[in-house]
Amino acid sequence: MCRTLRAFAAKPRSPLSRAAVRAYSAKPAANKSYEGEPLGPKSAAAVAREAKVGAENYAPLPVVLSKGLGCRVWDADGREYLDFLSAYSAVNQGHCHPKITAALSAQASTLALTSRAFHNDVLGEWCEYATKLFGYDRLLPMNTGVEGGETAVKLARRWAYDKKGVAPGDAVVIMATDNFWGRSIAALSSSSDPTCRGGFGPYAPGFELVPYDDLGALSALLDDIGHRTAAVFLEPIQGEAGVVVPGDAYLPGVKALCEKHGCLFVADEVQTGIGRTGELLAVDRVGVRPDMLVLGKALSGGAYPVSAVLCDDDVMLNVRPGEHGSTYGGNPVACKVGLAALSCLIDEGMIANAKAMGDALDARLKACVADRRIALATRGAGLLRALIIDDADKPGALAYDVCLALRDRGVLAKPTHGNIIRLAPPLVIAQADIDEAADALDDALKLFD
Secondary structure, eight states: OOOOHHHHHTSOOOOOOHHHHHHHOOOSSTTOOOOOSOOOHHHHHHHHHHHHHSOOSOOOOSOOEEEEEBTEEEETTOOEEEESSHHHHTOTTOBTOHHHHHHHHHHHTTOOOOOTTSOOTTHHHHHHHHHHHHTOSEEEEESSHHHHHHHHHHHHHHHIIIIIOOOTTOOEEEEETTOOOOSSHHHHHTOOOHHHHTTOOSOOSSEEEEOTTOHHHHHHHHHHHGGGEEEEEEOSSBTTTTOBOOOTTHHHHHHHHHHHHTOEEEEEOTTTTTTTTSSSSGGGGTTOOOSEEEEOGGGGTTSSOOEEEEEOHHHHTTSOTTSSOOSSTTOHHHHHHHHHHHHHHHHTTHHHHHHHHHHHHHHHHHHHHHHOTTEEEEEEETTEEEEEEOOTTSTTTHHHHHHHHHHHTTEEOEEETTTEEEEOOOTTOOHHHHHHHHHHHHHHHHTTO
16 A cells, blocks of 8 residues: 555655744754655645744644545645644544544535524434533533533633532633643633733632652642532543643542532543543543533544533533524534534444554554664553653654654654654554554664664
């Protein structure tokens, strides 16, 4: 299926234009040295064009994608890659899944948008399917993951005022350090990451942070402010922080503390949910049912912006008409795409495949740790994995270099938090693809060992 690296390397390459170099020359660290192969001419032209008129709020890996199918993508010059990022776990069902794209096309050519000023004939069908699948009374549709998080915060605060009796304006939402749920002002206000938080104040009040996977710290904070705490809002596995998997007792302990102090447990499953960890939800790994569930990304299979908050009547029905909403939230295309994305996840056994292929990937990553000096450790669950790189000689740069070398070997991944490479392929990946990617990773690591 893939062209070999030899065949690709034999093709003539055009050097990057100055504009193209500027577009991605912002390096993770000054001592970055591995430059990788130059972009092909079409890719270089695309980078240069974007550099002239686009904002510089991202520093992408130097590759320009133009097509995708399943777990593979192709760049503008026709080179094929295995996608081991899945758009940060938005493409769990694989790129351009035919059932999802057919649903999108059919609905978009029938009725795309009504706003919520009128009913549409798809929203109820999607809500019915999703609430039954995840086990909640109601669903509130939004578009992006951060909108889902904002919605959850609003629902929790309103519940605290209406049901718990917290004094107006006094409600607190507790989150964990190193969390990531977006870049809105509320998300920044609840963040401990200076790289995205700095320089955007003043910040919104009403958030408190505790160390992740530390029940003692959470218990102490709740003993102090539990009477005005609306919710504890956590990722079951911290994705952007580097695929940080808590101990098995942590999430059940969080739920127990929430019950003790009469506050809600909100699970941010935007990145970890929809089969990514080998279960429908990451909380299912430890048998915990959150009071509120935030979903996004793969809720649409990556074909359309779709997010949702699910909870029971006691929480959801405190918000009344006119108090929250979105012009696009729950639109017919989103609902039809969301329905197709969830049904193909279930009908095609993708969750079981994520578990099996996750175990296979874990075994290959552990072999890399055993064989390669710079591979310190691996962690994760299902097909959400991380490889920790020893970058003592090149702090903040070596993981990026490894990802460039991986790109040159036909695999796309991206570092997070400096020395961690996140590996999260689509859930449709096969054993042969796992082996191909693991071989490429081992070969890339040899360059720096």
